[in-house]
Amino acid sequence: MVTAIPAVRETHHAVSVNLEDGLAIVDVELTFASRARHPAEMKYRLQLPEGAALASLRACISDRCREGLALGDAGRKAYDDALRARGDDGDATPIAAAEHVRD
Known part of the structure; x- marks a missing residue:
């Protein structure tokens, strides 16, 4: 769900799913445009199915571009587990944050 001023619109939406090492890696790409005369802020809220975790x-x-990890232990654990499953134990440092929200 997007919350923004009326001048902000979604212009592109694409979803891809890759199955890797027993995980479903879902990539959602959204593009938004603003016709506002001033900078516009928006919020995007993504509902996740039971048992899913936002990783990045x-x-x-x-x-x-800014990259980040989900706030909280669940998001960080899911990210670390996915790295270990691929044989990568490098530690990523978040520079932005995403909230893991469930209704």
């Missing part, structure tokens, strides 16, 4: 977030404005 990438937000871009033009060509500037």
Whole structure:
């Protein structure tokens, strides 16, 4: 669900699913445009199925992107588990944050 001023609209939505080492890695790509005369803030709320965890977030404005990990232990654990399953024990440092929200 998107919350923003009326001048902000979703212009693109794509979803891909990859099955890796018993995990379903779901990538959701959304593009938004604003016709506002001033910078516009928006919030995006993604509902997850039971047992799913948000592992990371990438937000871009033009060509500037920020990457982050989900807040809380559940998101970090899911991310670390996925790295270990692929044989990568490197530790990522978040530079942005995503909230894991469930209704």
